[in-house]
Each structure stands twice: as structure tokens, then as C-alpha cells.
Amino acid sequence: MDLPVRHVFRPESLDEALRLLADDPLARPIAGGTDLVVQMRDGRRLIATLVDIGPLGLAEIRERADGLEIGACTAMDVIANDRRVRAVCPSLAEAAGLVGAWPIQCRATLGGNLANASPAADTAPPLLVADAELVVASRSGRRQVPVGALFVGPGTTCLAPDELILAVHIPARRRSHERSIERFLKVGPRREQIIAVVSLAARLGMNNGVISEVRLALGSVAATPVRAHAVERCLEGKRPTAALRQQACEALQDDIAPIDDVRAPAAYRRMAAAVLLDRVLGEAAGD
Amino acid sequence: MTDRIDISFVLNGEERAFAVPPGRRLLDLLRDDAGLTGTKEGCGAGECGACTVLLDGRPVPSCLVLAASCGGHEVVTIEGLASDGALHPFQEAMVREGGVQCGFCTPGIVVTGAAIVAAGVREEAEWARLLSGNLCRCTGYRKIFSALAAASGDEHA
Numbered sequence: 001m002d003l004p005v006r007h008v009f010r011p012e013s014l015d016e017a018l019r020l021l022a023d024d025p026l027a028r029p030i031a032g033g034t035d036l037v038v039q040m041r042d043g044r045r046l047i048a049t050l051v052d053i054g055p056l057g058l059a060e061i062r063e064r065a066d067g068l069e070i071g072a073c074t075a076m077d078v079i080a081n082d083r084r085v086r087a088v089c090p091s092l093a094e095a096a097g098l099v100g101a102w103p104i105q106c107r108a109t110l111g112g113n114l115a116n117a118s119p120a121a122d123t124a125p126p127l128l129v130a131d132a133e134l135v136v137a138s139r140s141g142r143r144q145v146p147v148g149a150l151f152v153g154p155g156t157t158c159l160a161p162d163e164l165i166l167a168v169h170i171p172a173r174r175r176s177h178e179r180s181i182e183r184f185l186k187v188g189p190r191r192e193q194i195i196a197v198v199s200l201a202a203r204l205g206m207n208n209g210v211i212s213e214v215r216l217a218l219g220s221v222a223a224t225p226v227r228a229h230a231v232e233r234c235l236e237g238k239r240p241t242a243a244l245r246q247q248a249c250e251a252l253q254d255d256i257a258p259i260d261d262v263r264a265p266a267a268y269r270r271m272a273a274a275v276l277l278d279r280v281l282g283e284a285a286g287d
Numbered sequence: 288m289t290d291r292i293d294i295s296f297v298l299n300g301e302e303r304a305f306a307v308p309p310g311r312r313l314l315d316l317l318r319d320d321a322g323l324t325g326t327k328e329g330c331g332a333g334e335c336g337a338c339t340v341l342l343d344g345r346p347v348p349s350c351l352v353l354a355a356s357c358g359g360h361e362v363v364t365i366e367g368l369a370s371d372g373a374l375h376p377f378q379e380a381m382v383r384e385g386g387v388q389c390g391f392c393t394p395g396i397v398v399t400g401a402a403i404v405a406a407g408v409r410e411e412a413e414w415a416r417l418l419s420g421n422l423c424r425c426t427g428y429r430k431i432f433s434a435l436a437a438a439s440g441d442e443h444a
Binding site: 001002005006030100105131 | 292311315331332334339346347352353356359371375396398413417418419421
């Protein structure tokens with residue numbers, strides 16, 4: 001069945017793409033389409049004009065002095081297998097390899113996963129723990145948007161309708177530790193092809209058995225992907241003893257606000273989030 | 288009434304041009320405009336893999352690809368895997384190993400399988416991961432894996 005769209009433009013330059021988005025407030029960019037096409041097909045999103053940004057070549061991964069820049073149209077399977085991404089943000093590589101299955105990963109893009117603003121977006125928690133920033137452009141110029149400021153609510157971002165995500169900048173890790181742990185864990189009925197029931201990205205730095213750096217973010221437990229600040233405060237500077245792990249799992253309940261939906265009840269999400277957190281802390285404790 | 292848009296791309300090795308409604312999916316262009324009905328529509332939402340085709344050599348769900356986005360690219364469907372009347376080594380292996388039951392998922396599985404063979408992947412756990420987006424509800428995966436083993440062996444013979 002044809003999608004109910006009136007125009008599809010394929011601009012060959014960024015200027016042209018930004019002009020098309022500025023001229024028609026109802027125009028929306030499309031890249032891989034793995035979320036957008038399903039939503040349009042189901043009538044959940046009505047879009048009159050699509051601007052296909054595929055031809056703009058925003059699919060490069062570049063090393064920069066202060067980190068890594070991933071083009072918005074880079075496909076998930078490229079990110080999952082890229083050595084530089086594995087080095088700078090291993091949880092992002094892990095998450096990208098768990099978006100849908102292989103054919104989806106060959107098509108779905110990083111910019112699309114973020115712009116779609118699902119509370120379950122797999123790439124969001126890793127980018128939150130990495131303090132990533134989006135490079136966003138419109139006809140009036142460019143700006144940087146911290147990924148933590150992007151998500152406003154389910155399916156809603158802080159971006160204006162004429163703004164386009166060009167790239168995601170991931171800063172290099174500044175602090176070094178005796179032992180670093182970075183993980184992305186996802187709960188769902190199946191490993192592949194599922195939307196997360198709960199996801200967790202964790203970055204921990206351990207020195208002399210003490211947690212000296214901790215950054216945690218979760219998906220599918222609130223209206224947007226969220227950082228777990230209460231848990232971070234509870235853990236920082238301490239040894240991951242059984243008692244502390246118990247406290248952290250209790251503190252986590254203040255960081256999240258899950259709902260009942262088709263994929264799981266809120267109570268299950270609360271338990272599953274605690275299980276994922278405890279699993280990472282177990283690894284920190286050397287279990 | 289919406290206008291039609293012109294798209295040209297390489298389809299199964301041949302440069303082809305189509306004039307289609309802007310919202311046409313690649314899946315519908317293949318089946319309705321190009322008459323290539325080997326590609327099947329299962330879920331229509333990217334979850335079952337029945338509509339998998341190769342876009343620039345990579346497997347993609349054609350139900351989620353806008354036909355307009357294919358302009359200037361290269362698409363290979365199940366009909367384009369055989370060359371000069373000879374089946375692709377993985378098609379050959381699927382026939383020999385009996386990797387087909389009801390057959391509805393088969394075109395998608397053969398396309399993804401051909402991409403797996405082309406990538407030179409030899410580990411069964413990796414085959415399972417790469418094939419996890421192609422559902423066979425007859426659950427005939429064991430023989431599909433046997434066919435992958437045979438075709439990967441052929442490739443490296």
C-alpha cells in the first residue's frame with residue numbers, strides 16, 4: 001500500500017534540504033524510514049512532504065581531537081561494527097547491534113533513532129552516559145544540543161520543525177581508571193527484533209575497589225530516556241558491597257517513572273531495571 | 288491526486304525507470320510495477336523479513352524503504368540472485384538440504400542468506416544472529432543452517 005504522502009524531495013545539497021524544511025512547516029526529513037514508514041502506514045504520523053536526506057552523505061564516522069563524530073545517517077550495523085565506536089563508546093556499539101535485526105540495522109540510522117524520540121530508543125542511554133551532543137542545522141545556522149536536552153516526551157524533541165540533525169559528537173573519556181566497565185543491557189521477550197521493555201547503559205570507573213566514576217541511563221522507564229542521578233549519587237566513591245547494591249536498587253526507584261503498556265506493566269519494569277543495575281554492580285564487585 | 292515521480296535505479300543488474308506515486312514502497316514497486324512477485328509481504332512493519340531484498344548489497348526490509356529513496360542505487364531481489372541460468376550457491380544448497388517448508392519466508396531467507404555467504408560469516412551463532420530478522424513459522428531453521436554451511440563451504444572451496 002502506498003504511504004499517504006504528497007511529495008518526496010531528494011535534495012542533493014544540505015542547503016537545499018534546509019530550505020525545503022524551512023519553506024514547508026509540514027515537511028519532515030526521512031533517512032532509513034524504519035520508524036517513520038511504520039508510523040505513517042499505521043496513520044500514527046501524518047506527513048504531507050518527506051525530504052529524503054539519504055543523498056546528503058551524512059554517514060561518515062570521523063575521529064576528532066576531542067572525540068568521535070558520527071554522521072546522522074550512519075546505519076546501525078556500521079556503528080555496531082566500528083572499531084572507533086567500540087573504543088570511545090562501547091555501549092553505543094552494543095546498543096546499535098540490538099536495534100531490530102540485521103536488515104533493520106542496515107537501514108536504521110543514528111539520527112533517526114534519536115529524532116524518533118521513543119522512550120525505548122536503544123542508542124539514547126549510551127549517548128546520555130557519554131555526554132554526547134547533537135550537531136543540528138537549520139537555515140538560520142548551526143547549534144549543539146546536549147542529548148540530555150533533546151527528549152521532551154514520547155515522540156517529541158526540542159528541535160524546531162526546520163532543524164535537521166547532522167551528526168552526533170561523542171567526547172572522548174577524560175578520566176582513566178584501574179578498571180573501566182561500560183555496558184548496554186536490554187530486557188525483552190527476545191534478544192533480537194524487540195523494542196526494549198527496559199534498557200540500561202552503564203559507565204563505571206573502578207580504583208582500588210571503589211567506584212570513582214559512575215554514569216547510568218535507562219530507556220523505557222519514563223516518558224523519555226533518563227539519567228539515574230539518584231543512583232549515581234548513592235554509588236559514587238563507595239565500594240559495591242551487597243548492602244550498597246541493595247541501596248542503589250532502592251534509589252533507582254526514585255529515578256524512574258515507568259508506566260503499564262502493551263510491552264510490560266510498570267511493576268515489572270521497576271524490578272527488571274533493578275536486576276540490570278545489580279548485574280552491572282555485580283560485575284564491578286567482581287562477582 | 289498526487290503527481291507521480293520518476294525513479295531510476297539498477298534492478299537485478301539492469302538500469303530501470305519507473306514513474307510511481309511518491310508514497311510507493313519499494314516492496315510495491317517490485318511486485319506491482321516491476322512484476323517481480325518473488326518478494327513477499329509478511330508483516331509490512333519490518334519484523335518478519337519476508338520482503339528482504341539487497342540494497343547496495345545489504346539486506347533491507349523492502350516494506351520500509353520508499354521507492355523514491357532507491358534512485359541511483361542498486362537493488363537485487365530473489366529473482367536476481369541466479370546468474371546465467373545457474374542458481375546462487377545458497378539457493379542450490381537450500382534445494383539440496385531441503386531448507387524449504389511452506390516457502391513463504393524462503394525468498395527473504397535466501398536473500399539474507401546470500402548476504403551472509405557473501406560476508407564470509409562461518410560461525411553458526413553468527414548465522415543465527417544475522418538471520419534472526421527472518422522468521423520461518425514452520426521453524427525449519429536447522430536445514431537452513433545446513434544450507435548456509437554447505438554454501439559457505441562452496442564459497443571457500
